[in-house]
Amino acid sequence: MAGNDDRDEAEVARLIARVALADRKAFAALYQRTSRKLFGVCLRMLQDRADAEEALQEIYIKVWNNAGAYRADMGRPMTWLIAIARNHALDMLRRRRQAAVELDEAGEIADPQAGPEETAVLTSEGRRIEDCMRELEEDRAAAVRSAYVEGMSYLELAGLYGVPLNTMRTWLRRSLIKLRECMDR
Amino acid sequence: MTTPENKRSDRSRDEVLAGEYVLGVLPLPDRLRVEHRLRDDKAFQAIVARWQENLASFNTEYAAEAPPSWLYGAVETKLFNKGAPEQPKGLIWSSLTFWRGLTLVTLSAAVFFAASAGGLFRKPAAEPSVVAMLGSGTSSISLVTLFDRQTGRLKVTPVAAGAAKSQSLELWLIEGDSAPVPLGVFPDQGDGSIVIPPDMRNRLKDGVTLAVSLEPFGGSPTGKPTGPVVASGKIGA
Numbered sequence: 001m002a003g004n005d006d007r008d009e010a011e012v013a014r015l016i017a018r019v020a021l022a023d024r025k026a027f028a029a030l031y032q033r034t035s036r037k038l039f040g041v042c043l044r045m046l047q048d049r050a051d052a053e054e055a056l057q058e059i060y061i062k063v064w065n066n067a068g069a070y071r072a073d074m075g076r077p078m079t080w081l082i083a084i085a086r087n088h089a090l091d092m093l094r095r096r097r098q099a100a101v102e103l104d105e106a107g108e109i110a111d112p113q114a115g116p117e118e119t120a121v122l123t124s125e126g127r128r129i130e131d132c133m134r135e136l137e138e139d140r141a142a143a144v145r146s147a148y149v150e151g152m153s154y155l156e157l158a159g160l161y162g163v164p165l166n167t168m169r170t171w172l173r174r175s176l177i178k179l180r181e182c183m184d185r
Numbered sequence: 186m187t188t189p190e191n192k193r194s195d196r197s198r199d200e201v202l203a204g205e206y207v208l209g210v211l212p213l214p215d216r217l218r219v220e221h222r223l224r225d226d227k228a229f230q231a232i233v234a235r236w237q238e239n240l241a242s243f244n245t246e247y248a249a250e251a252p253p254s255w256l257y258g259a260v261e262t263k264l265f266n267k268g269a270p271e272q273p274k275g276l277i278w279s280s281l282t283f284w285r286g287l288t289l290v291t292l293s294a295a296v297f298f299a300a301s302a303g304g305l306f307r308k309p310a311a312e313p314s315v316v317a318m319l320g321s322g323t324s325s326i327s328l329v330t331l332f333d334r335q336t337g338r339l340k341v342t343p344v345a346a347g348a349a350k351s352q353s354l355e356l357w358l359i360e361g362d363s364a365p366v367p368l369g370v371f372p373d374q375g376d377g378s379i380v381i382p383p384d385m386r387n388r389l390k391d392g393v394t395l396a397v398s399l400e401p402f403g404g405s406p407t408g409k410p411t412g413p414v415v416a417s418g419k420i421g422a
Contacts, residue, residue, distance in 0.1 A: 024265070031257050036249035044247055056252055060260045074234050079241040086209065094213035129239050147208040148243045154210050176204035177197065183239060 008033075012077040019067035027064060034078070035060070038085040045089040045151040055092060059085050086151070093151050132182035140175045147172065199232055207236040354415070355404045358385065359394040368395075370404040391421030 012033060018026030038059060042052035062084055070080055133141045139161060146152050152160070158168040205211050206219045223230055356379055357365035366388075369379035381389065389395075396417035398410040405411050 024261075028257070031260070035257070036251050037247060039252040040247040040249045041244075043250060053253065053256060056256060057260050057263065061264055064264055075238040076241070079238055079244070082241070082244050082247070083207075083237050090209040090216065091213070093209075094211075094216060129242050144208065145243060145246075147210045148240055149246045151209045153212065157210070172205070172208065172210060173201050176201050176208075179239070180200050180204070 009076050009078060012081070013070075013072065016063075016067050016070050016077055016080075019064060020070070027060075030063070031060060034081055037078070038081060041082055041085040042089055044149065045086065046092060051092065055085075055088055059088050062088065090151050094153070128183055129179065132179050135182055136175050136178060140171050143168070143171060144175050144179075199229060203229065203232040204236050207233060207240055351402055352412075353400050353402050353404055354397050355400045355410070357396045357398065357410055358388060359396060359417075360388065365396065365410055367405065367408060370400070371397075389420060392419060394419050 012030065015026045015030040015033070019030055035056065039052060039056050042055045042059070043049065046052050046055060063081065066084070070077065074080055133144070136144070143157050143161060146160070147157060154165055154168050154172070157172070158165045161168065163171070202219065206216065211219065219233075223233060354371040356368040356371065358368050359365045366385070368381055368385060371379060394417055396410070396414050398405070398414045399412035400410070401412075
């Protein structure tokens with residue numbers, strides 16, 4: 001199905017280019033095509049429907065205002081859109097959780113949600129990082145994945161895996177270095 | 186002293202920092218610092234983009250779900266309903282954005298439009314002492330305001346919003362069903378007034394329509410409006 005994905009990506013890229021020219025019809029079409037995925041990102045990260053709805057509106061306002069900044073050499077268009085969504089959700093989470101940490105310095109840890117492990121159709125690049133992930137110890141690979149997918153902070157991850165904050169920081173930094181080395185091989 | 190050793194360790198520190206940023210584990214102040222750096226550090230942008238692309242395979246874990254049907258309408262309202270009206274109606278500058286901006290400056294000073302029909306208002310004082318640029322971020326118009334402390338007069342000039350010298354606002358005269366006739370381009374600098382060409386002055390009378398459109402910098406290349414009309418209205422209406 002890679003051909004279909006490529007055509008989809010090309011269409012999304014074309015729509016973003018039209019949106020950069022303030023084309024409202026293209027904006028509607030882009031929303032139609034991508035909002036389900038971006039809403040999924042918001043729901044998973046924010047774990048709150050009202051927050052996700054609020055976030056999705058702000059995300060598409062950012063898409064409208066920043067469409068001109070997208071260039072093909074910045075990666076695939078869907079990756080770019082999801083990065084906008086994740087960054088917005090992360091900002092909301094960090095603001096929210098920063099307040100929570102101030103209230104409760106003992107660090108009450110959110111109950112981790114077991115993510116559905118979907119079998120995914122991966123691109124060749126994606127498969128490479130999955131190969132590299134397998135070279136990490138199991139719990140560290142899981143921590144990397146939870147950090148990305150759920151938007152968990154170092155503190156939350158430390159609580160989840162029952163290790164001190166600094167240990168978690170070391171885990172993830174070493175994992176990132178290993179991943180980078182593996183992919184550069 | 187930049188040695189190859191230093192370079193290598195800077196590079197690997199940046200790799201880790203970019204990876205932490207894309208993973209999303211950084212606390213808010215660190216995130217904001219990274220975002221600040223991303224604005225003009227091209228090399229660092231590339232490192233972040235690479236992590237983004239590499240880790241994008243995790244994106245398959247996000248299950249798509251339809252947002253509620255009202256949501257797109259809410260986005261459109263936030264983005265577009267602040268703008269200019271679609272149809273010429275009422276007074277010139279009837280744009281909501283324009284008046285919203287204007288209320289910020291009408292506190293006590295008398296407000297004069299520099300762009301008024303020729304000679305309607307007195308010549309502005311020579312040295313305006315305060316200049317401010319008012320805008321909403323989403324509107325196509327910004328207002329340049331000049332305050333002259335000596336006379337207490339505040340002058341407001343609309344200019345195209347956005348990057349300097351990328352777009353201009355052009356004023357048009359429309360008589361009945363005739364094609365719009367260009368009256369002038371608003372200057373993008375503070376001291377803005379349009380001098381109406383002498384042969385056009387007696388055509389500015391009750392019942393004719395004035396309109397302002399957003400044009401390429403310097404004005405319409407064709408002599409006809411090419412961009413969206415951001416404000417319009419009839420004289421004397």
